Structures are given as C-alpha cells and as structure tokens.
Amino acid sequence: MEQHETFFFPPTVNPVRSQQLVKRLARGEIINRKSYNEGTSQLEESELYVSLAGNYEFYKALYLHMGWHLIFNTQGEFFYVSRVPEEDALEEGDPNSNRINYTLFALADNMVKRGFELGVLWSLHGGISNEDLAQMPDRDSEQWTVMTALGFKDDVWAEGIKTLKTRGFVFEDSRGSIIFSNAAKYFIEHLINKFAGEGSALRVATVPTES
Template sequence: MTPFSQISMVKSQQIYTTFVNGKVITKQAYDLYQQRFIESPLYTELYNNLEHFIQLYLHIGFTLNFNVEGEFFYISRSEVEEDADTNATKIQAMLLIIARYWVDKGFDLDDLTTPVLGLGRTALEEIAEQTIYDDIRQALGIETWEKAINYLADRNFLYPCGDKHYVLSSAGMYFLNLHVEKYSEDQ
C-alpha cells in the first residue's frame, strides 16, 4: 500500500470533490482551450494508486468503482441508493434520447465522441422540438433542455467543446453502448 505522504494531497482533494459532486472521473477529458481530449491527471492519480484510494474510500463509507471498459471511476454508497438510482435514471434516459435522435438521423453513435462532429446546436434544437423527448424530460423532473444537457455535462458524461456543442465522454459512450447491447440481445 502506498503511504499517504506519497499521494498528492491536492489531487486527492480534487478527486474527492469531483466524486461528492456526483461526477465521474474519465481517463480523458475534453480541453476546450486546446480543442482536444487530454489525459486526466485525476484519473491517472487514481489508477496509479488504486489500492490506496480503494481503502481510503472504504474508510469514509464509500465504494470506489472502476469501470474498465468505459475507462472511468465513480463512488457509490448503499445508503443513497435511491438518489443514485434517480440520478442514473436521469443520466441514462437523457443519453438514450440523444442516441435515439442520432441514430434516427442516420449517424453513427461513435460520432458523438468526435469533437468535430459531436452534439451541436442544431441537434439540441431538434431534440427539444420533439414532443416525445420533451415529455420524457419533463417526466424526469428536468425543467429545460439546457438544464438536461448541463446535468450530463456537470457529471462528466458530456464535455462542452464549443458554444452549444458537446462531445460524449467515455463514460457517456459506455452507457450508450451498454444499452445498445441490451437492446440487441432483446431483439
């Protein structure tokens, strides 16, 4: 086990703050200024000191979860399962709306992870105009489409890559692919 003195206190605090604000930590984050994906120093810190952070979060009542396929970390606590389920439902429903819109337009889902393509202003406006999508948003208790997109971005499932332009993170894409696989199995 890595001694506490060898772990960056600043990064450890940033990791904790990120998690308790309901965010995931992805391997790559979109840097708006460099206009490209960059390696996340918080992910690297977690990955390089995994056993330390697993034990740390266990000691403070959380489970550190590592999703290998989606390349992201998140924490959970059994006492807040209902809140987590509500958040997961909102996240998954919004991602599925985006995916359904995207596929209906004839685009490849992988394009949502490409900054040059991604989810732009026109797509967001067209999604907002569809009654069925709007009904789902309202049923989720999200006031506006802007707040829905911010909800995903605030949790690192989407990254802004321009004005009213977003790209899916690896965590967002993981959940989309998971649901596509489930749907394909059911058919």
C-alpha cells in the same frame, strides 16, 4: 478498545489532487481518463485519473472507510463512487441513474433517427451542435414528457445536457458542440440492449468500433 486502521499516504499521493477528487466524486462526478483541453481542442490525460489509477488500492480502501465504493470501470476508462458494490452499481443507478440514462439514450436515439452514426457523438469532429439540439422532440412528444417526469423543467434538453456536463458524461468543445465522453459511450452501449425496442433507432449493430 476499538482498533482503528491507520492510513499511510503513499509518496505518490498528491494531497491537493486528493482534495479535488473528494470534492468532485462527492458531487457525483465521474473521473474520465481523458479530459478536454479548450486551449488545444484536444483530449488529454487527466491528472486526477492518473492519480486514481496509480494509487487505486489505497484510494479504494480510503473511500470504503468513508462509506463509498470507488469503482474503476476499466472498459470505459473512468472512476466513480457508489453507495453499493460494483456488481450492483448499474442496477442501483449510480451513476447510471434514470436521469442520466434517459438523457443519454434520448440524445443518441434522436441523432441516429436523423441519419447520424453513433460514433459522431464521441468524435471530436462531430458531436451535437446547437442546430441538432433544435431538432430534438418538442413539448408534445413522449420523450419530453419523460424528461419532465424525471425532474427536468423548462427547456428539458438544455437542462439534461447541463446535468450530463456537471457529472462528466459530456463536454462542450471550442465550437460549442456537445461531445460524449468515453464514459457516456460506455453507458450508451450498455443501455442499447436495455432500452432499444420498437420506436427506437438504436441497435447493438449500429455501435461502431472506435478507431
């Protein structure tokens, strides 16, 4: 007779948060350590992140039986699930898909070309304003063409940002500016070596150390 492993839920595992985690991770969202509180306009510790971090081995085994690899990126301080092991996740595009990759890269590249430092993107006092978005490349540009090829339609930059928000890579602050999460910061730094070349304003040396 086939033996089935029995899971005993630790007392520190909250059933309501577990349900929230399944829904969000299954949608392809990442769980950042910090989440934006619109009431205080500050970043606060995410309860979902705390639950995952405090019960990581339990959740890791649980999700594995569901066919997912729960990946804890300690450098970027975020969690996500992948259908492939951690060592293959970046190359397989989960959550580092081409749509996520290119949208993050294009936004950062254009901000730097306009004279901003990368640190502005993840600063609560900076971000990408509506005025900045109006300066993004138009329909005749190569970047617009690439975004269209990736499946974005109509206003490709607005759609790209909507995707990033849904996945947890950016959030909108009380001013209406788009701020990169710590996960987005991590992936931008990862992508610089992969994509930066002639015609790109991004270089490894331009990435400031977060204070």
